[in-house]
Amino acid sequence: MSSMQGKRGLVVGIANDRSYAWYITKQLLANGAQCAFTNLPGEKMERRVRSALDDLNVKDPWLMPLDASNDEDLDALFDKVKSDFGTIDFIVHSIAFADREYLQIGKFHKTTREAWTLALDISAYTLLAMAQRAVPLMTDGGSIICMSYYGGEKVVPGYNVMGIAKAALEHTTRYLAAELGEHNIRVNAISGGPLRTLAAMAVGGISEMFEHHEKRAPLRRNVEGEEVGDTAVYLLSDASRGVTGEVIHVDCGVHVIGV
Template sequence: MPDPAPKPARILEGMTGVILGVANKRSLAWGCAKSLSDAGMRLAFTYANDRLKDAVVKLAAECEGSIVIPCDVTIPEEITAAFDGIKAEFGTLDTIVHAIAYAKREELQGNFFDTSKDGYMLAHEVSAYSLTAVTRAALPLMEGRAGSIVTLSYIGAERVVPNYNVMGIAKAALEASVRYLAADVGPRGIRVNAISAGPIRTLSASGVRDFSSILDQIAEKSPLRRNVTAEEVGDACLFLAGPHSRGITGTTLHVDGGFHIMGV
């Protein structure tokens, strides 16, 4: 494993962002939050329910000037209230990190054709449609800010990954949403991109059956011969949120040790 990247200069000083999807310190959302906060961005963290609240509050305390607000993305009124709260506290918004995904555990094993209609719709509502809903709510705060929206995807959107099933279909919808949203909001100066991260042991990944075997195969076959870390995903998010990526939009950036280029 390479040494960690040096702590970045505070190139995002004076900017604000919202992080949706932090669950614990292993979350990719937390890796993104740390990279943005270390670079000077002030952050709002959301939590979906009371079960997650204490963990998110504890982590947010490590990021200077952060706030914590409830936001269940399946409830439109909560999305509206969350961005009203961000407006009251921050005034404007520069960055959204959308790191929300969910599917029923029983849908992440066996045959895809056994996916239930309810499971299919739920996975798409939480994992894909929520990006559109959040973007719409955030637009008034991002007008004129040259803002950046970043979401998290996975190679299961492009290829068949055993047991990923309905989540792969939802991630494909998410990546298509990135392209359509980028075309919509580009004239407003706002960029929309996705990071397709390699597999990392997170709370959500633990729901995929035989996940450990996926990690082993990536480490064996990727050009870098290892798995990536949440910190590396976080630094890619920092790049996409900051001025060095100002000409990039509608793109899915792979942070997977190069696995996506391999044929076999």
């Protein structure tokens, strides 16, 4: 398969070899894409991302530090992408953050203004922040994807303020799709099932969530990272050239079950 042959883009969100972004990268590389990466600032973070990429046989990655809540970091990243590559074809936004103190069952109503603002800034606004900087670099059109979760549509106890952030992220996807379509830039989201990542482990009641998904999902199991990776390849490749503003559930079907 080589549906990403000749396409180059930026992957934001690898923390380690369990991250959704890592699985997306795995499938992108297998399909011929050329990827650039970011790490949270700091030597330890950089080492972890390099080691995760080494597992994918990426020996000398294009890597820049990025705290996506910092506009100067974002400007520096996109300036460097422009000077090194000129143009890009895709962006993978696979980041989220919320103070875990408020990701506990029964604690949503305790959320502070600060915790709310931080969660929505890092988990939702950053999609817009990256998209606006990507427009001048996507001169031949492009495809941008982000990662959501069902807790942005329905109440999932413990997901709390992150559910509010995912609702904002999914609607940001639609508004961006509406405006950027005139540049032939598509914007879509993947609503992934639960995966045992660092971010997931911060959510209260996560073990019950895994059990619930396994029992309730039409496919009677939880999703695998590569399955989300394959959908990412579809959304970032020309195979999905008529698709934008969409949220695709890759969750073994659990979202269709009412009770």
